[in-house]
Amino acid sequence: MGRFVTRKAAIGKILAAAAAGALALTLVTACGNDQPKAPTFVNNNQAAAPSASPTAPPVPFEFAVTPADKKKNLPVSTEIGTSVKGGEITSVALTDKAGKAVKGTLREDKSSWVPSAPLKYDTDYTATVVATSAAGQAETKKVSFSTRGKSGNDIGSGMYLFNGKTYGVAMPVVMEFSPGIPKRDRAAVQRRLFVQTDPPQPGVWHWVSSGTQAYYRGPDYWQAGTKITVRAALEGIPLSNGRFGDQDRRATAKIGDKFVMKVENKTKKMQVFKNDKLVKTFPVSLGKPSTPSSSGTLIVMDKQEHTVFDTFAELGPEEGYRTDIDFAQRLTWGGEFIHSAPWSVGDQGVRNVSHGCVNLAPQNASWLFGQTKVGDPITIKGTERKLEPGNGWTAWNLSWADFVKGSALPVPDSLKSPGSTGNATPTPTPTD
Template sequence: MILGLVLVLGGCTAPQSRYVAAPSPAPPPAPVTVAVTSPAAGATGVSTALEIRTAVTGTSTATVTLTGPGGPIAAEPHPDRASWIPAAQLAYGAAYTATVTATGADGKPATASSTFTTMAEPGRTAWAGLNLADGETVGVGMPVVVDLGRDVADDRREAVLRRLSVRSDPAQVGGWHWFSAHEAHYRPREPWRTGTRIDVRLGVGGLDMGGWYGEADRSASVTVGPDQRLVVDNGTKQMTVTRDGAVLRTIPVSLGKPSTPSSSGNLVVMEKAQSMVFDSSTFGVPVNSPDGYRTTVYWDLRLTWGGEFVHAAPWSVGDQGERNVSHGCVNMSTENATWLFHLAQRGDPVTVAGTEVHVGTGDGWTDWDMGFDQYQQVGPSPRPGLADAAQEARQR
């Protein structure tokens, strides 16, 4: 008998092992390391507008605090996450300790500190101006206007912007624009949403701005009120006033006559005054000349630094809605002006259309008179703004 042996091979089949390899142990978590890299330990003459820089590995979270003569001061990360900004200006000529703390995955904290001394109080300073009043309710077009008091050197403007903080709740995209060498504005891409809280801090106290220093920090918090807009049409000689898109009133107006035309453009209400003295001599026209005047005008809303207002003009009621007779202002009846004055908020958008001239950049808060992409061009040599001549603003 012949026995045949047949060996069958499975094409790609391998016998299963009866053993399963044990998983490799997880690597231990990377240790956390922290350091304060700036200001360096023992540093002196440190700016009171300092930024704290740290090196942290092994975790993405950390906290920074300072301790000094006034007690602990919290620090918040700069929006670019490259540094930490103290929540308050530091004192001059004082010792501080900056401490960074981080906790690793093992729950163990790591800390590092740097002790330094701030600069002596500088001799050449300027007070920063801010157009917002703390607690105010503003219109949806309100820009943040910062006047540094003196011209800022070109190579210091980026450092200045790092110290100007605008936070909105709910958050809205915005950007900065230099209207002159000493004046920077901030506006959102789109008008502020009603109910938004805006918190502004100018952290410039002790900041070197090119041979002179900011005198002190400033801050304010405001709330955005109803969406109110004023639209003036020179063609119809009418102003349309809306709130949240609904028309509240249509008002007959008289604008600037051909020799002193009103400015077209996208403006905002800058200032409210129940009465003001309008004097033609402030812009070179003698009071006793044929075109001169000096009179008290009521229910005034300022639109430009050049002196264009919305106001009551009982002397031109017969012309309102028909023809232009003013020196450049928007005239309306006392009844309509009183109603509008009590309704209006600083920062309400005002659009004037169809006149012979366009408003000059910086003649008022002309932030909305350019597209947002152009607005964000904050290079070292911005076009000087007409706001520099505001000290002797003409009133028309």
């Protein structure tokens, strides 16, 4: 049983449920990263003195700050840019017109200082930046600027990682945008997507071609017990299509035990692994040839113990159906699920009869539902259809080499190879 739910409806329901404090869907339409000494010149009539390499000339101390002084109508996403040669940034302070301090953190590469929250609209600010030369000389620069008013022409955005939740090891950080982010804006947006992992693990952002989604993951699944802290600092960021970022989003979540499912169409069986140990094998029925299941690595996106699959709007009155479903676990936006299917028990392990879903016997579906988490991966092999990019959280359906190609920012060589232990992002950034 099962066929496709509309993407728009599913997104709306997931985000609406998240705003209420839970990730859930309602009615669905179903399956389907020593200075060298100066040289000694020798007189041929004297004993030769030891030779040494030339000393490199000192780097001149240069120090600049942005924005320009008295700049007006800046976005509330404004950062204090810092550029120093022959020295380093010592401190950055930002205050509003009333003298109230604004909290913030320097990016790790010290290219700018990022406020910990969006600045206020229609507000005057003064930034005081101190840099110290290599010789110990301190220099202070002050700039004042003002922010623009709120436009009301915002993008819609969502983040599929919620505070305090526990997820599976394949859970990417997923950003959703409506409309999609134009290509020329993606680097600027990506620089405002901040991720930290504890223990540290590398990761990179990848954009789907439409710009409607961006995923963050590493070369390998997250380590069990990892804490992920995310800030999508998008409020007020200006885009080339005349829109602005809608809001800052934050979440700190945990990664639970490693739980992996593998399905082979050839055998019509599901193998279930917990912490790399095989714990269960179940017979399954997949999508029949006319409505095949998608082959690839999919991720559990949502779970509902009881729901209704209603496909009349999608398939019409002749082929559509409305069916009560138990233990439903969404895998794609198009409507493929793992779920209980008592009507196909005789077919499970033998033949494929579903509309694209992974059918299980009720007792097996119930056990599996009690074990899985959103973010757990399932790999399906050998069906007539490949998983389409963006049809669900398809971050793990790409090799690492292909995944890093989707970054809008340059990816260091240290992050391009599997098993990388490089920094968490191409330009590590603060989440405070």
